[in-house]
Amino acid sequence: MSSFNALRVRADVPELRRFVNGRRITYLDSASTSLPPRSVxxxxxxxxxxxxxxxxxxxxxxxxxxxxxxxxxxxxxxxxxxxxxxxxxxxxxxxxxxxxxxxxxxxxxxxxxxxxxxxxxxxxxxxxxxxxxxxxxxxxxxxxxxxxxxxxxxxxxxxxxxxxxxxxxxxxxxxxxxxxxxxxxxxxxxxxxxxxxxxxxxxxxxxxxxxxxxxxxxxxxxxxxxxxxxxxxxxxxxxxxxxxxxxxxxxxxxxxxxxxxxxxxxxxxxxxxxxxxxxxxxxxxxxxxxxxxxxxLGMANVSAHEDALTADALTRLSETFNGRVRVVGPCDTRERGGVISLDVAGVHPHDVAQVLDQFAVCVRPGHHCAKPLMRRFALAATARASFGPYSLRRDTDVLLEGLEAALKLFG
Amino acid sequence: MSNFEDLYRDIILDHYRSPRNRGELAAPPAHRVEGFNPLCGDEVVIYLDVRDGELRDIKMSGHGCSISQSSSSLMTAAVKGKSLEGVRQLVDAFLDLMTVGESGPATDASHNGDDELRRWGELAALRGVVKFPVRIKCATLAWHTLLQGLNELSPP
Structure with missing residues (x-):
C-alpha cells in the first residue's frame, strides 16, 4: 500500500485555502463536485x-x-x-x-x-x-x-x-x-x-x-x-x-x-x-x-480514510444531537459511503445550508436529483454533507458547530 | 447588521414559527391556487375568498424554508381585506423590490428611504433576501402564486 496522508492531500488542493465569511472553507460537497488538486x-x-x-x-x-x-x-x-x-x-x-x-x-x-x-x-x-x-x-x-x-x-x-x-x-x-x-x-x-x-x-x-x-x-x-x-x-x-x-x-x-x-x-x-x-x-x-x-493515493487507502471519517461523523451526529438531527441513510459504514443526508428537526435544508455557509461549510440542500427516492421517504429535501480524500475530522467539527447554530436559531 | 442577520430578522423567524392565516378555505366557493419551486421542492397553496372586488379572506398552506414560509405569512397579513386593485399594486411593488438590478439590489437604489421603509411595514423585513440571490425565489414564490390566482379570477 502506498502512503496516504490526508493533510498532504488537503495541501494539494488550492481551493481549500480560501476563506469565506472570515473562516477557512470546510468543503463537504464532494458528492456534487470534487475539488481538483494543483496537479490537475x-x-x-x-x-x-x-x-x-x-x-x-x-x-x-x-x-x-x-x-x-x-x-x-x-x-x-x-x-x-x-x-x-x-x-x-x-x-x-x-x-x-x-x-x-x-x-x-x-x-x-x-x-x-x-x-x-x-x-x-x-x-x-x-x-x-x-x-x-x-x-x-x-x-x-x-x-x-x-x-x-x-x-x-x-x-x-x-x-x-x-x-x-x-x-x-x-x-x-x-x-x-x-x-x-x-x-x-x-x-x-x-x-x-x-x-x-x-x-x-x-x-x-x-x-x-x-x-x-x-x-x-x-x-x-x-x-x-x-x-x-x-x-x-x-x-x-x-x-x-x-x-x-x-x-x-x-x-x-x-x-x-x-x-x-x-x-x-x-x-x-x-x-x-x-x-x-x-x-x-x-x-x-x-x-x-x-x-x-x-x-x-491508492483507492483502498482513500476508501479506508473516508470510511473512518464517515463512522466518526455518524457517531458524533448521533451523540451530539440525540435525534434532533436524523441521518437519512444506513448507519453501518460497511454498507455505505461518505454521503450523509441530514434531516434537521424543525429546520428546512435550505436554512441549514444558509446557516452552515456562515461557518464557511459547503453542503448541498435539495432533492439531489433523486425525486422518486425523496418521495419514497416523504422528504422534500435534505441537507447533504459528503466527504472526499481531502476531508478531515475537523471538517465534521465545523459541521457540528454549524448544525448546533441552526438548531438554536430556528429552535 | 451583517447580511446574515439581515436575512434572518426576528420578524421573519416569528412568521416562520407562527405563520398567520395558515389553513384552508372550502374551494369552491374560494379559489385555490398552487405554486411550486421545482428546484427546492417548496410548495405553497393559497385560498382566496374574493367578493365585490375585495379580498375578504386568504389562507395558505404548504411547506418550505423559513424564507418562503415567512414571506407567505407576511403576504397574507398584508393583503387580507384589501381591494383587488390594491392587492395587485402591492404584489407588483413587492416583486419589484425583490428584483436585483444591474446596479445591485433595487433596494439600495430606490427603496432605502425611511418613508419607503415605513410604507412597507413588516414586509420590509424581507429586504435582506435580495443580498442572497438564490433565496429570492423562496421569498417570491407565494407572491407569484397569488398573482396567478388573481389572474385566474380576473385576467389583468
Missing part, C-alpha cells in the same frame, strides 16, 4: 500553453502530441477501472448524464422493443431514470423500479421476479442521497443469469474506492470527471467490447465517420463513432492527471 489544474494549463491543437487531424508536431495526450488519457481510464479491453472500450462523454443518454439512445434503441423492461432502482439519480422514460415514450419499453427498504437498502427479495423481461439492469453503485453501497457483483450475477445486461452508475463510487469492471463482471460503467478530482466537461462511458460493437453512433458530425457522401455516411469504427466533433481534449488531460493522483 497545472496539467490543463500546460496543455493549453504548449500542446493545444486539435486531435486526430493534424500532422504537425503539437497535433500529434495532443492526440497522444487525449488517447493516453483513454488508456489511463481503462487501466484505472481495469477494463479488460483497454482504451478501446472507453468513450469520452460530457458527464455521467450524457453517458446514460448514450446507453439509452444507442444500445437501448437498438436492442429493446416495446414491452422489454429496463430495471432501475428507487434510489437512482434522474440521469439514470429520465433517459429510460424518454425511451419508453419513443418505443414503448417498460421502466421498472427495485424498491428501497425502510432501512435504506435495495429490496432484493423479489429480484428474480423483477428481472422478468428485463434487458438491462441499470443501478447506481453508491446512492448520491443515502450513501448506500449496492451489491454490484451480486446484481451482475442475477442480471446475467436472466440474460440481461447491467449498467452501473459510478458517479458516487469511482473517486471513493477501487473500481474493477472485470471483477464486478458488468457491461457498462458511467462516471464524471469532475467528481473524481478532474475537470467538468468530461465524462466516461466504459462498455464491454462485445456490447460496444453492437451499438450504433450517438451524435452525428465530424470525427465519428469513416465516409460521408451525398447519399449517406459510414460511421467510424471503434469508440470514435461515439465522439462527434472536437472532443474535450484539455479535460481529458486533466482527467488523466486526476486519475494519476488518485492512483498514487
Amino acid at each position: 489544474i497545472e496539467a490543463m494549463s500546460r496543455y493549453y500553453e504548449l500542446r493545444h491543437a486539435n486531435v486526430h487531424r493534424g500532422v504537425f508536431q503539437t497535433a500529434n502530441e495532443a492526440t497522444e495526450a487525449y488517447e493516453g488519457s483513454r488508456s489511463a481510464v481503462a487501466r484505472f477501472i481495469n477494463a479488460p479491453g483497454g482504451g478501446d472500450e472507453v468513450v469520452f462523454t460530457k458527464n455521467t448524464t450524457e453517458s446514460f443518454n448514450l446507453i439509452a439512445r444507442s444500445w437501448g434503441a437498438t436492442h429493446m422493443r416495446a414491452g422489454d423492461v429496463v430495471l432501475v432502482t428507487e434510489m437512482e439519480h434522474h440521469a439514470n431514470i429520465v433517459p429510460w422514460f424518454q425511451l419508453r415514450d419513443a418505443i414503448g419499453i417498460e421502466v421498472r423500479f427495485i424498491p428501497v427498504s425502510d432501512d435504506f437498502r435495495l429490496e432484493l427479495r423479489d429480484l428474480d421476479a423483477l428481472l422478468r423481461d428485463v434487458k438491462l439492469l441499470s443501478v447506481t453503485a453508491t446512492s448520491n442521497v443515502l450513501g448506500t453501497k449496492n451489491p454490484v457483483e451480486e446484481l451482475a450475477r442475477a442480471a446475467h443469469a436472466r440474460g440481461a445486461l447491467i449498467a452501473v452508475d459510478g458517479a458516487q463510487s469511482v473517486a471513493h474506492g477501487p473500481t474493477d469492471v472485470t471483477k464486478w463482471d458488468i457491461d457498462f460503467l458511467a462516471f464524471s470527471g469532475h467528481k473524481v478530482l478532474g475537470p467538468t466537461g468530461i465524462g466516461v462511458l466504459w462498455t464491454r467490447q462485445g456490447v460496444l460493437d453492437t451499438m450504433p453512433p450517438f451524435l452525428g458530425g465530424g470525427g465519428m465517420i469513416a465516409d460521408v457522401r451525398t447519399d449517406g455516411f459510414l460511421p467510424a469504427a471503434g469508440v470514435a463513432r461515439f465522439e462527434a466533433g472536437t472532443p474535450p481534449i484539455a479535460e481529458a488531460v486533466g482527467l488523466h492527471a486526476a486519475i494519476r493522483y488518485l492512483d498514487a
Whole structure:
C-alpha cells in the first residue's frame, strides 16, 4: 500500500485555502463536485500553453502530441477501472448524464422493443431514470423500479421476479442521497443469469474506492470527471467490447465517420463513432492527471480514510444531537459511503445550508436529483454533507458547530 | 447588521414559527391556487375568498424554508381585506423590490428611504433576501402564486 496522508492531500488542493465569511472553507460537497488538486489544474494549463491543437487531424508536431495526450488519457481510464479491453472500450462523454443518454439512445434503441423492461432502482439519480422514460415514450419499453427498504437498502427479495423481461439492469453503485453501497457483483450475477445486461452508475463510487469492471463482471460503467478530482466537461462511458460493437453512433458530425457522401455516411469504427466533433481534449488531460493522483493515493487507502471519517461523523451526529438531527441513510459504514443526508428537526435544508455557509461549510440542500427516492421517504429535501480524500475530522467539527447554530436559531 | 442577520430578522423567524392565516378555505366557493419551486421542492397553496372586488379572506398552506414560509405569512397579513386593485399594486411593488438590478439590489437604489421603509411595514423585513440571490425565489414564490390566482379570477 502506498502512503496516504490526508493533510498532504488537503495541501494539494488550492481551493481549500480560501476563506469565506472570515473562516477557512470546510468543503463537504464532494458528492456534487470534487475539488481538483494543483496537479490537475497545472496539467490543463500546460496543455493549453504548449500542446493545444486539435486531435486526430493534424500532422504537425503539437497535433500529434495532443492526440497522444487525449488517447493516453483513454488508456489511463481503462487501466484505472481495469477494463479488460483497454482504451478501446472507453468513450469520452460530457458527464455521467450524457453517458446514460448514450446507453439509452444507442444500445437501448437498438436492442429493446416495446414491452422489454429496463430495471432501475428507487434510489437512482434522474440521469439514470429520465433517459429510460424518454425511451419508453419513443418505443414503448417498460421502466421498472427495485424498491428501497425502510432501512435504506435495495429490496432484493423479489429480484428474480423483477428481472422478468428485463434487458438491462441499470443501478447506481453508491446512492448520491443515502450513501448506500449496492451489491454490484451480486446484481451482475442475477442480471446475467436472466440474460440481461447491467449498467452501473459510478458517479458516487469511482473517486471513493477501487473500481474493477472485470471483477464486478458488468457491461457498462458511467462516471464524471469532475467528481473524481478532474475537470467538468468530461465524462466516461466504459462498455464491454462485445456490447460496444453492437451499438450504433450517438451524435452525428465530424470525427465519428469513416465516409460521408451525398447519399449517406459510414460511421467510424471503434469508440470514435461515439465522439462527434472536437472532443474535450484539455479535460481529458486533466482527467488523466486526476486519475494519476488518485492512483498514487491508492483507492483502498482513500476508501479506508473516508470510511473512518464517515463512522466518526455518524457517531458524533448521533451523540451530539440525540435525534434532533436524523441521518437519512444506513448507519453501518460497511454498507455505505461518505454521503450523509441530514434531516434537521424543525429546520428546512435550505436554512441549514444558509446557516452552515456562515461557518464557511459547503453542503448541498435539495432533492439531489433523486425525486422518486425523496418521495419514497416523504422528504422534500435534505441537507447533504459528503466527504472526499481531502476531508478531515475537523471538517465534521465545523459541521457540528454549524448544525448546533441552526438548531438554536430556528429552535 | 451583517447580511446574515439581515436575512434572518426576528420578524421573519416569528412568521416562520407562527405563520398567520395558515389553513384552508372550502374551494369552491374560494379559489385555490398552487405554486411550486421545482428546484427546492417548496410548495405553497393559497385560498382566496374574493367578493365585490375585495379580498375578504386568504389562507395558505404548504411547506418550505423559513424564507418562503415567512414571506407567505407576511403576504397574507398584508393583503387580507384589501381591494383587488390594491392587492395587485402591492404584489407588483413587492416583486419589484425583490428584483436585483444591474446596479445591485433595487433596494439600495430606490427603496432605502425611511418613508419607503415605513410604507412597507413588516414586509420590509424581507429586504435582506435580495443580498442572497438564490433565496429570492423562496421569498417570491407565494407572491407569484397569488398573482396567478388573481389572474385566474380576473385576467389583468
